Amino acid sequence: CRFCSNYCTDFFFLSIVFFKQAADLVIQLSSTPKTKPEVSTFGSVFTDHMLTIEWSGTEGWQAPLIKPFGNMSLHPACSSLHYGVQLFEGLKAYRGDDNYLRLFRPMLNMNRMSKSAKRACLPTFDQSEFLECIRRLVEIDQDWVPYSDSAGLYIRPTFISTEPSLGVKKPSHALLYVILCQAGAYFHNEAEALSLWADPKYTRAWKGGTGDCKMGGNYGCSLLAQYEAVDYGCQQVLWLYGEDHQITEAGTMNIFLHWINEDGEEELATPPLDGIILPGVTRQSILELTRKWGEFKVTERYLTMSQLCSALEQQRVREMFGSGTACMICPIGHIVYQGTVSKGSTHPHTHYLSAQ
Template sequence: MFVNRVMRQAIKVNHAFTSASSLSPSRQAAKILSTRFYSSTTQPAPLDASKLQINPSKNLKALQENNQLVFGKTFTDNMLIVEWEAGKGWGTPQIKEYGKLQLEPSAVVFHYSFECFEGMKAYKDKNGKTRLFRPDLNMARFNRSAQRIALPGFDGEELTKLIKEFLKVDDRWIPKGRGYSLYLRPTMIGTQESLGVGASNKAMIFVIASPVGPYFPSGFNAVNLLATSEKVRAWPGGTGDAKIGGNYAPCIKPQLDANKEGFQQNLWLFGHDHQVTEVGTMNCFVYWKNEQGENELVTPDLDGSILPGVTRDSILSLARQWGEFKVSERKFTMKDLVKADKEGRIIEMFGAGTACIVCPIKKIHYDGQDIHVPLDPSDKTSQAGKLTKRINNAIMDIQYGDVEGPKGWSVVV
């Protein structure tokens, strides 16, 4: 056997040493064998932005006019890529021409959904500087998502440095103008060539980018929701708080079913009491007068089934900073919403996420009945309530550098 052969070799090679040692030859061989298999003189290499190699594309694509941009359809000239291997760590980061990935058909990403990602944006301010919005939160969540599915961790500051260099290379792709941005999609996949179910011993991070326009090109467009309890998006103890691909594909069929009935999105419910969780792929917010008579902005708490959105956190932080109404993270149910609707206590309701910032909600269909959510009573043509519009403008002001905002929120590249 291999182990026995190694032990015999260890005993022979170290005979002179072991004869003078208090350890028996067999114990000394066992020590050598243990050192050979379980110790390493070098640590796996960390992700290191200083090792970046830049080989940009020489075949530059034509840019599109701002009014022709469609979300996620056009991609920049280049991409950022770095590979990882167990025992060796992270390899040399590269910025190279955007193109196809070469993976074996047996790569575990194709069979067991070893995949997680982030959504973030780069913005051009009025002085032509490029800005990122709270990238530290994206990197922290990216790490949590990766580790939740047994993919390797990394230094978030180093990846942020790499993304900044990527933005410098593809700077011409960042559209100018309020509402326009470069959408960034950092992604990590497991690349081990194996059909065995287990942690992947190889992985890859790649970052691609797509110029995008405003989520609502002609202004807000409030949505109608179908409250869904038969299909569940996530559950406590599952992966709802991680941004992994496996959370998204199962939600498409219920959304298509909702679309057929005239609704734009699902309002995902959970449990026997129909707890409100998320709106499509967005966090959910309700602004109402609660049963104690207080104006309150409420969103479901992070119980393990809710994605900790960067926009979610930003809204909560700003609202608490304003100090004008109660801000809560807690469980609430459709029964609570139905009661508030009957008593005329709902003021506004919206979803929140990177793509849209905020998305106003005007109607929810639940248990055969409709809940009509107010928009702006002072303007019958408005598709968004006053608080929804205020939040949207406040966050955009920070993203585009028009307002300084809290420390570390707007990061100049």
């Protein structure tokens, strides 16, 4: 096993660094390791081990435990099941050409998870120590990280209330756990651009809600719209908000529009973080990279379907794409909106951004 000893702002190198809570880590290795398949469909094949850390209001955080992957036992009245007091994160481990394993900007995920936990009234946790426990888990299951330029190991930290009560209240028991799975293609054919269905009758998030937190309820309530999009011949939903049909997100992705704007400027635009939009790590990275390029204007601004339709009619759209941890960078091909199919255009930067 090889580790890089350098620190980089863009990648957390899997170096050997120990923290107090991580030093208390208990490791129980599986006696029956699985046969590792070829890179599989996203989220369907899990590694040999998982990480669990229990918390209670009276005793605080218990020693972290890495143990064989398996089912968990929950009280039937658990408030995460009844009231959705739970959240999760998603990040990836990659294997470089040098065979070093890297996590992509994981402290951004830890920061976002901490913010989500506060919104869900779940306890605070030490982000650095939790990240070190995750690093140890990846180290143990490192053989699952693919030797591939296009695939990685998906890491799913999850935080749930284990409060054994039907009372709607702040939990006095909670569980942090982490599972890992191989991460191949998120969509069935990532070589093709996505099709989106835009209809204002469904809303993903709203002002004052939890759209800027990574909570399971944000995703479960999207399923009906997702299957209706399929009925219209589309793969994903383009989520709209407000009477002016503001563009917010595409499926589970942040969305970007590269166009010639109303003032004749070449611009890469994405909706602002106003409480509705999830602050994606890939989103932030794209903004930082393209601003460094200095090739065109890069903004966080409101975009409406009226503006987009006008730009498409006038052939001012260079490309549209979605971004996220699971899909990375995904070009958008066409949009079905108010009975009209609007074709997208070429996507010169999506593959280049993916390579960055």
